[in-house]
Amino acid sequence: MNIELNLAKTLNQVRSKLLAGLSNTDREAYTHLVDWLRKTDVASGALQVGDTAPDFLLPDVHGRLHSSEHLRGDGPLVVSFYRGGWCPFCNAELRALQAVRAEFDSLKANLVVLSPETGDLPRRLKRELSLDLTVLADVDHAVAISYGVLFRLPDETKAHYARQGYDFGRRHGSTEWMLPIPATFVVDQGGIVRGAFVEPDFTIRQEPSDILNKLRQLAGSQSDEPSLFHE
């Protein structure tokens, strides 16, 4: 528990530090995008607790296919959408998830992180961050659409990222510039969404400790036996 709290603190610290380090231009672009996402209410179409999570079949960084049905075969499935290896907030989240990966294993939960990027980018990210997580490529954003978290970048944001040298068309293998809202879903073995964290402010991520708590609740509610896990 202490480890989790420390990690949560670290994730928040990283966020504060990254926010403090934003240039005026970056801050302006950040504010504009978050305001736009809230105004257009893009997140309102996201899956909610109780919804059925659409199944998917996606390749990992080695080109091996993983089906959601198989991934939730032995326990709950945690699906985390991130924006890409270029986003420092996403990288902080991935590191935090990596740090508690063993906790997911002990809860018999499968954690997968979904990247909109294709080609060798997810592979490189895994290597650079020394990730032992299952990173799947959401090719053509199909899962982000079916989970209701995909949006097309407004022109101002697109221009901002283009000035920074990011070419999302090339990174995603698509002509259109689209991104997922960072989001985390807990899906039970029956394919029902039991936890949904969807936050248009892309600097705020669900704390790994909160995800683990949700998994423990799920384990407790699904078992007649006394829970092995303590809050």
Add this chain to the structure above:
Amino acid sequence: MELHQVRYFLAVANTLNFTRAAEMCNVTQPALTKGVQKLEQELGGQLIYRERQLTHLTDLGKAVFPMLERALASTEGVRRRAREFRQKKVAPLTIGLAPSISASLVLEPIAEIRKVVQGLNVELREESPSRLVELLLEGVVNLALVGDLEDKPDRIDDWALFEERYVAVLSPSHELAGLPVIGMKALREAIILDRLDCDVAPKVHRLCFPDALPHYNHRSSRDLHLQHLAAAGFGIVLAPEHMPRLPSLKALPIEGDPVWREVRLLAVQGRRYSPALDAFVKVARLRDWSLPAGSPLQTEQRGHLEASGMVARLASPIS
């Protein structure tokens, strides 16, 4: 963006008729119109011009159509795959290969999708890149791997998979085999084995033999035949680096690596992807193509098969 909005938009885009699109989606026309309008709001622009006589896609509609079409096919493909799995249906997949593309490149992706697609029946077909484009548009070939391609219709989706160089393949007893690199002068003086109908030959001529054609004394339309000729000391084969070789041959780089080409994956836009095609495209867009094209393939038996360049029908599972 929600899946039903995407489905409504694609139905309108495919029929250019709101009434028929609503029937296809089994919703009322106002519900369909509302869904499309919501999608337009989210995408930041109009997707469809609604005119009394002429409903058509806007530039934005045309731009997002291929990606949304593939995304929907992917989502529906998961359900279709499960249904076809239960029904034990045959899942045909015809893969076109340009003459300079070895079948060894597609074996691993095929083996991967065979794990998830029941009844996969693969046909490998070798044709020139321009013919492959025609076959794609005709629906005869589901996807194609080609090298350089000059004219590509807009309706063809195109992903660059990897770049590779051309190398000199020769017998270890060849007089140039002891060199670390084959110089351009030596290459121009050597006997080159002519791969008939090779799609990369014009590029090789332009970059390595700009003044005079190579000394082509022997030729074949089969890579395997050329490799046997090379092994017997008849000359040098210029081949892409991924091409599996007979164990009795060695490959040497050419001075300055003058010939490079990009290997590309082609599929047709706007055509409903089968689960097998969807899975192949996904795997192809992620796998690490820089890996040696299966070192086990360098065994003589597999080398014979893969270097043959023949149109192969794989009726039985690949072991």
